[in-house]
Amino acid sequence: MSLHLSLRQLVVFREVMRRGSVSDAAQALHRSQPALSAMLAGMERQLGFELFVRHGNRLVPKPEAHFFLEEVDRVLDSFGRAVDMMGAVARLHAGPLRIACMPAASLFLVPRLVSEFVRDRPGVQVTLMSNSSVAVHDWVASQQFDVGIAELPSARESLTIDAIETDCVCALRRDDPLARRRVLTPADLDGRPMAALFDEHFTHVATAQAFAAAGTVFNQRFELRAFVPGFDFVEQGLAVCLCDPISAASYRIYRGAAGPLVFRRFEPRIAFPFGVLTPAFRPPSLLAQAFCASLRERIVELISDATAPGAATPARTRGTRANLAASGLPAP
Numbered sequence: 001m002s003l004h005l006s007l008r009q010l011v012v013f014r015e016v017m018r019r020g021s022v023s024d025a026a027q028a029l030h031r032s033q034p035a036l037s038a039m040l041a042g043m044e045r046q047l048g049f050e051l052f053v054r055h056g057n058r059l060v061p062k063p064e065a066h067f068f069l070e071e072v073d074r075v076l077d078s079f080g081r082a083v084d085m086m087g088a089v090a091r092l093h094a095g096p097l098r099i100a101c102m103p104a105a106s107l108f109l110v111p112r113l114v115s116e117f118v119r120d121r122p123g124v125q126v127t128l129m130s131n132s133s134v135a136v137h138d139w140v141a142s143q144q145f146d147v148g149i150a151e152l153p154s155a156r157e158s159l160t161i162d163a164i165e166t167d168c169v170c171a172l173r174r175d176d177p178l179a180r181r182r183v184l185t186p187a188d189l190d191g192r193p194m195a196a197l198f199d200e201h202f203t204h205v206a207t208a209q210a211f212a213a214a215g216t217v218f219n220q221r222f223e224l225r226a227f228v229p230g231f232d233f234v235e236q237g238l239a240v241c242l243c244d245p246i247s248a249a250s251y252r253i254y255r256g257a258a259g260p261l262v263f264r265r266f267e268p269r270i271a272f273p274f275g276v277l278t279p280a281f282r283p284p285s286l287l288a289q290a291f292c293a294s295l296r297e298r299i300v301e302l303i304s305d306a307t308a309p310g311a312a313t314p315a316r317t318r319g320t321r322a323n324l325a326a327s328g329l330p331a332p
Helices: 007-019 022-029 033-047 063-090 109-118 133-141 202-213 230-235 245-255 286-307
Strands: 052-055 058-061 094-101 123-130 147-151 159-167 169-173 193-197 219-224 240-243 261-266 271-279 316-320
Touching (some): 007 063, 109 245, 133 271, 159 286, 193 202, 219 230, 230 261, 245 261, 245 286, 261 286, 271 286
Antiparallel strands (some): 159 316
16 A cells, blocks of 8 residues: 655644643634545545544544654654755755865964854864875765865865965974075075975975075975974074975964074975865755855965065965966976
8 A cells, every 4th residue: 555645644643632622723723624534534545544532622642643653753753863964954054064185274374264154153064084185086086085185186076176385395393594584595595404395295305405495405304294293303493494384384273472492484496285185076065155154264264364564475275176287396
Protein backbone atom coordinates (compact mmCIF):
# COMPACT_ATOMS: atom_id res chain seq x y z
CA MET A 1 0.00 0.00 0.00
CA SER A 2 1.38 3.36 -1.07
CA LEU A 3 0.60 6.25 1.27
CA HIS A 4 0.88 9.92 0.42
CA LEU A 5 0.24 11.69 3.69
CA SER A 6 1.05 15.38 3.73
CA LEU A 7 2.84 17.33 6.46
CA ARG A 8 -0.36 19.32 6.93
CA GLN A 9 -2.27 16.12 7.72
CA LEU A 10 0.39 15.09 10.24
CA VAL A 11 0.29 18.51 11.91
CA VAL A 12 -3.51 18.34 12.20
CA PHE A 13 -3.39 14.81 13.63
CA ARG A 14 -0.79 15.76 16.25
CA GLU A 15 -2.70 18.86 17.27
CA VAL A 16 -5.93 16.88 17.71
CA MET A 17 -4.08 14.31 19.83
CA ARG A 18 -2.50 17.01 21.97
CA ARG A 19 -5.62 19.15 22.39
CA GLY A 20 -8.06 16.30 22.85
CA SER A 21 -10.69 17.72 20.51
CA VAL A 22 -11.07 18.85 16.92
CA SER A 23 -12.55 22.21 17.94
CA ASP A 24 -9.58 23.07 20.17
CA ALA A 25 -7.14 21.94 17.47
CA ALA A 26 -8.97 24.04 14.86
CA GLN A 27 -8.71 27.10 17.08
CA ALA A 28 -4.98 26.52 17.67
CA LEU A 29 -4.30 26.07 13.95
CA HIS A 30 -6.62 28.92 12.88
CA ARG A 31 -8.63 26.55 10.71
CA SER A 32 -12.30 25.62 10.65
CA GLN A 33 -13.50 22.54 12.52
CA PRO A 34 -15.13 20.98 9.42
CA ALA A 35 -11.87 21.36 7.49
CA LEU A 36 -9.91 19.51 10.18
CA SER A 37 -12.56 16.80 10.49
CA ALA A 38 -12.43 16.24 6.73
CA MET A 39 -8.64 16.08 6.81
CA LEU A 40 -8.66 13.46 9.60
CA ALA A 41 -11.26 11.39 7.76
CA GLY A 42 -9.19 11.52 4.58
CA MET A 43 -6.08 10.39 6.47
CA GLU A 44 -7.97 7.44 7.95
CA ARG A 45 -9.15 6.43 4.47
CA GLN A 46 -5.56 6.51 3.22
CA LEU A 47 -4.35 4.44 6.17
CA GLY A 48 -7.17 1.93 5.77
CA PHE A 49 -8.28 1.96 9.39
CA GLU A 50 -9.77 4.31 11.97
CA LEU A 51 -7.56 6.20 14.40
CA PHE A 52 -10.40 7.42 16.61
CA VAL A 53 -13.63 6.10 18.05
CA ARG A 54 -16.33 8.72 17.69
CA HIS A 55 -18.72 9.27 20.60
CA GLY A 56 -20.96 12.11 19.55
CA ASN A 57 -18.75 15.18 19.25
CA ARG A 58 -15.86 13.48 21.02
CA LEU A 59 -12.92 11.61 19.47
CA VAL A 60 -11.33 8.86 21.54
CA PRO A 61 -7.89 7.83 20.21
CA LYS A 62 -7.43 4.13 19.52
CA PRO A 63 -4.13 2.37 20.43
CA GLU A 64 -3.01 2.75 16.82
CA ALA A 65 -3.36 6.53 17.13
CA HIS A 66 -1.01 6.64 20.12
CA PHE A 67 1.56 4.52 18.27
CA PHE A 68 1.19 6.70 15.17
CA LEU A 69 1.66 9.85 17.28
CA GLU A 70 5.12 8.69 18.37
CA GLU A 71 6.21 8.39 14.74
CA VAL A 72 4.53 11.66 13.75
CA ASP A 73 6.33 13.47 16.59
CA ARG A 74 9.67 12.20 15.30
CA VAL A 75 8.89 13.21 11.71
CA LEU A 76 7.66 16.71 12.56
CA ASP A 77 10.40 17.36 15.10
CA SER A 78 13.02 16.31 12.55
CA PHE A 79 11.41 18.49 9.91
CA GLY A 80 11.35 21.43 12.31
CA ARG A 81 15.03 20.99 13.09
CA ALA A 82 15.82 20.86 9.37
CA VAL A 83 13.90 24.09 8.76
CA ASP A 84 15.61 25.78 11.71
CA MET A 85 19.01 24.58 10.52
CA MET A 86 18.50 25.86 6.98
CA GLY A 87 17.35 29.16 8.40
CA ALA A 88 20.59 29.34 10.38
CA VAL A 89 22.54 28.43 7.24
CA ALA A 90 20.81 31.22 5.32
CA ARG A 91 21.78 33.64 8.10
CA LEU A 92 25.37 32.29 7.97
CA HIS A 93 25.03 31.08 11.58
CA ALA A 94 25.50 27.38 10.91
CA GLY A 95 27.09 24.88 8.59
CA PRO A 96 30.45 23.23 7.88
CA LEU A 97 33.49 25.23 6.76
CA ARG A 98 36.59 23.32 5.64
CA ILE A 99 39.77 25.37 5.32
CA ALA A 100 43.20 24.30 4.08
CA CYS A 101 46.20 26.57 4.36
CA MET A 102 49.95 26.73 4.00
CA PRO A 103 52.00 26.48 7.22
CA ALA A 104 52.81 30.20 7.50
CA ALA A 105 49.12 31.07 7.59
CA SER A 106 48.03 28.18 9.80
CA LEU A 107 49.93 29.10 12.96
CA PHE A 108 48.31 32.36 14.04
CA LEU A 109 46.90 34.34 11.12
CA VAL A 110 44.11 32.07 9.88
CA PRO A 111 43.14 30.86 13.39
CA ARG A 112 42.69 34.51 14.37
CA LEU A 113 40.55 35.21 11.30
CA VAL A 114 38.49 32.07 11.84
CA SER A 115 37.92 33.07 15.47
CA GLU A 116 36.67 36.48 14.39
CA PHE A 117 34.36 34.95 11.80
CA VAL A 118 32.74 32.26 13.98
CA ARG A 119 32.54 34.19 17.26
CA ASP A 120 28.89 35.10 16.68
CA ARG A 121 28.12 31.98 14.65
CA PRO A 122 27.92 29.14 17.21
CA GLY A 123 26.53 26.66 14.69
CA VAL A 124 29.51 26.86 12.31
CA GLN A 125 31.77 23.80 12.44
CA VAL A 126 35.32 24.41 11.20
CA THR A 127 37.94 22.03 9.87
CA LEU A 128 41.37 23.70 9.60
CA MET A 129 44.21 21.69 8.08
CA SER A 130 47.77 22.74 7.24
CA ASN A 131 50.00 21.42 4.48
CA SER A 132 52.35 22.57 1.75
CA SER A 133 50.98 24.94 -0.87
CA VAL A 134 51.09 22.16 -3.46
CA ALA A 135 48.96 19.94 -1.21
CA VAL A 136 46.54 22.79 -0.53
CA HIS A 137 46.12 23.26 -4.29
CA ASP A 138 45.33 19.54 -4.61
CA TRP A 139 42.91 19.49 -1.67
CA VAL A 140 40.86 22.44 -2.88
CA ALA A 141 40.94 21.40 -6.55
CA SER A 142 39.59 17.97 -5.59
CA GLN A 143 36.81 19.69 -3.59
CA GLN A 144 37.93 18.22 -0.27
CA PHE A 145 38.03 21.74 1.17
CA ASP A 146 35.87 24.83 0.69
CA VAL A 147 38.65 27.40 0.97
CA GLY A 148 42.42 27.34 0.69
CA ILE A 149 45.23 29.81 1.37
CA ALA A 150 48.43 29.00 -0.50
CA GLU A 151 51.40 30.33 -2.41
CA LEU A 152 51.01 30.97 -6.11
CA PRO A 153 51.16 30.41 -9.03
CA SER A 154 49.03 27.43 -9.90
CA ALA A 155 48.31 26.08 -13.37
CA ARG A 156 45.21 24.17 -12.24
CA GLU A 157 42.06 24.95 -14.20
CA SER A 158 40.04 23.40 -11.38
CA LEU A 159 40.84 26.30 -9.03
CA THR A 160 39.41 29.77 -8.79
CA ILE A 161 41.99 32.05 -7.18
CA ASP A 162 41.79 35.55 -5.80
CA ALA A 163 45.42 36.60 -5.85
CA ILE A 164 47.01 38.78 -3.18
CA GLU A 165 50.33 40.17 -4.33
CA THR A 166 52.75 41.09 -1.56
CA ASP A 167 56.47 41.65 -1.06
CA CYS A 168 58.88 40.02 1.35
CA VAL A 169 60.05 42.11 4.29
CA CYS A 170 63.13 42.04 6.50
CA ALA A 171 62.75 40.95 10.12
CA LEU A 172 65.27 42.38 12.57
CA ARG A 173 65.49 43.30 16.21
CA ARG A 174 63.88 46.53 17.28
CA ASP A 175 67.21 47.70 18.75
CA ASP A 176 69.17 46.92 15.57
CA PRO A 177 70.61 50.15 14.10
CA LEU A 178 69.12 49.19 10.74
CA ALA A 179 65.63 49.27 12.29
CA ARG A 180 65.76 53.06 12.03
CA ARG A 181 65.65 52.77 8.24
CA ARG A 182 62.41 52.46 6.30
CA VAL A 183 63.97 50.49 3.44
CA LEU A 184 66.83 47.98 3.50
CA THR A 185 68.99 46.77 0.61
CA PRO A 186 71.53 43.97 0.03
CA ALA A 187 74.29 46.47 0.81
CA ASP A 188 72.83 46.97 4.31
CA LEU A 189 72.82 43.21 4.94
CA ASP A 190 76.14 42.42 3.23
CA GLY A 191 77.66 39.42 5.03
CA ARG A 192 75.23 39.48 7.94
CA PRO A 193 74.04 36.05 9.15
CA MET A 194 70.59 35.36 7.75
CA ALA A 195 67.76 32.88 8.22
CA ALA A 196 66.17 31.84 4.92
CA LEU A 197 64.14 29.05 3.40
CA PHE A 198 65.61 26.00 1.68
CA ASP A 199 67.55 26.46 -1.56
CA GLU A 200 64.73 25.45 -3.93
CA HIS A 201 62.15 27.90 -2.59
CA PHE A 202 61.55 30.89 -4.84
CA THR A 203 62.22 33.38 -2.02
CA HIS A 204 65.66 31.86 -1.47
CA VAL A 205 66.43 32.00 -5.19
CA ALA A 206 65.27 35.62 -5.47
CA THR A 207 67.21 36.67 -2.36
CA ALA A 208 70.43 35.05 -3.60
CA GLN A 209 69.99 36.73 -6.98
CA ALA A 210 69.41 40.15 -5.40
CA PHE A 211 72.59 39.87 -3.31
CA ALA A 212 74.63 38.62 -6.26
CA ALA A 213 73.40 41.44 -8.50
CA ALA A 214 74.46 43.97 -5.85
CA GLY A 215 77.88 42.35 -5.46
CA THR A 216 77.17 41.55 -1.80
CA VAL A 217 77.44 38.39 0.29
CA PHE A 218 74.29 36.40 1.09
CA ASN A 219 75.35 34.68 4.32
CA GLN A 220 72.70 32.05 5.06
CA ARG A 221 73.38 30.73 8.55
CA PHE A 222 70.00 29.07 9.14
CA GLU A 223 68.10 27.04 6.53
CA LEU A 224 64.36 26.69 7.24
CA ARG A 225 61.20 25.04 5.96
CA ALA A 226 59.09 27.95 7.23
CA PHE A 227 59.92 31.49 8.28
CA VAL A 228 58.23 31.63 11.69
CA PRO A 229 60.81 29.40 13.48
CA GLY A 230 63.52 31.72 12.19
CA PHE A 231 62.12 34.63 14.18
CA ASP A 232 63.59 33.14 17.34
CA PHE A 233 67.06 33.32 15.79
CA VAL A 234 66.38 36.97 14.96
CA GLU A 235 65.13 37.70 18.49
CA GLN A 236 68.32 36.18 19.90
CA GLY A 237 70.44 38.45 17.71
CA LEU A 238 71.80 35.52 15.70
CA ALA A 239 70.44 36.54 12.29
CA VAL A 240 68.14 38.73 10.25
CA CYS A 241 65.46 37.23 8.03
CA LEU A 242 63.86 38.15 4.72
CA CYS A 243 60.39 36.68 5.16
CA ASP A 244 56.92 36.66 3.69
CA PRO A 245 54.41 39.19 5.08
CA ILE A 246 52.04 36.44 6.26
CA SER A 247 54.71 35.23 8.67
CA ALA A 248 55.26 38.84 9.73
CA ALA A 249 51.54 39.25 10.43
CA SER A 250 51.51 35.95 12.35
CA TYR A 251 54.39 37.18 14.52
CA ARG A 252 52.56 40.43 15.22
CA ILE A 253 49.43 38.50 16.28
CA TYR A 254 51.46 36.24 18.57
CA ARG A 255 53.86 38.78 20.09
CA GLY A 256 51.85 41.98 19.84
CA ALA A 257 52.83 45.40 18.55
CA ALA A 258 55.56 45.77 21.20
CA GLY A 259 57.36 42.53 20.26
CA PRO A 260 61.15 42.61 19.95
CA LEU A 261 61.10 42.38 16.14
CA VAL A 262 60.20 44.94 13.49
CA PHE A 263 59.73 44.44 9.76
CA ARG A 264 61.18 46.70 7.13
CA ARG A 265 60.74 46.96 3.39
CA PHE A 266 63.42 45.37 1.23
CA GLU A 267 64.62 46.48 -2.18
CA PRO A 268 64.90 45.17 -4.79
CA ARG A 269 61.40 43.82 -4.44
CA ILE A 270 61.06 40.08 -3.72
CA ALA A 271 57.50 39.17 -4.62
CA PHE A 272 55.50 36.79 -2.49
CA PRO A 273 52.23 36.05 -4.30
CA PHE A 274 49.60 33.97 -2.57
CA GLY A 275 45.87 33.61 -2.89
CA VAL A 276 42.51 32.53 -1.55
CA LEU A 277 41.49 29.38 -3.42
CA THR A 278 38.06 27.85 -4.02
CA PRO A 279 36.99 24.91 -6.21
CA ALA A 280 36.27 26.09 -9.76
CA PHE A 281 33.70 23.45 -10.63
CA ARG A 282 31.56 23.58 -7.48
CA PRO A 283 29.57 26.62 -6.37
CA PRO A 284 30.78 27.82 -2.95
CA SER A 285 28.39 27.65 -0.03
CA LEU A 286 26.97 30.88 1.36
CA LEU A 287 29.19 30.38 4.40
CA ALA A 288 32.33 29.92 2.27
CA GLN A 289 31.48 33.02 0.23
CA ALA A 290 31.10 35.13 3.36
CA PHE A 291 34.31 33.77 4.87
CA CYS A 292 36.29 34.42 1.68
CA ALA A 293 35.08 38.01 1.55
CA SER A 294 36.07 38.51 5.18
CA LEU A 295 39.35 36.65 4.69
CA ARG A 296 40.67 38.83 1.86
CA GLU A 297 39.90 42.06 3.66
CA ARG A 298 41.38 41.04 7.00
CA ILE A 299 44.54 39.45 5.56
CA VAL A 300 45.40 42.67 3.75
CA GLU A 301 44.65 44.69 6.89
CA LEU A 302 46.76 42.51 9.20
CA ILE A 303 49.68 42.43 6.77
CA SER A 304 49.61 46.23 6.50
CA ASP A 305 49.44 46.58 10.29
CA ALA A 306 52.33 44.18 10.86
CA THR A 307 54.65 45.86 8.40
CA ALA A 308 53.84 49.50 9.20
CA PRO A 309 55.13 52.14 9.24
CA GLY A 310 56.64 52.10 5.78
CA ALA A 311 57.75 48.55 6.25
CA ALA A 312 56.38 47.04 3.09
CA THR A 313 54.42 47.79 0.00
CA PRO A 314 50.79 47.26 1.04
CA ALA A 315 49.24 44.02 -0.10
CA ARG A 316 47.66 44.39 -3.51
CA THR A 317 44.60 42.29 -4.19
CA ARG A 318 43.16 41.28 -7.52
CA GLY A 319 40.75 38.60 -8.59
CA THR A 320 42.25 36.19 -11.11
CA ARG A 321 41.35 32.88 -12.67
CA ALA A 322 44.38 31.10 -11.38
CA ASN A 323 47.66 31.43 -13.14
CA LEU A 324 50.54 33.72 -12.26
CA ALA A 325 52.93 32.07 -14.67
CA ALA A 326 53.60 35.44 -16.25
CA SER A 327 55.35 36.46 -13.04
CA GLY A 328 58.21 34.12 -13.85
CA LEU A 329 57.99 32.44 -10.46
CA PRO A 330 58.17 28.66 -10.26
CA ALA A 331 55.16 26.79 -8.94
CA PRO A 332 55.31 26.26 -5.14
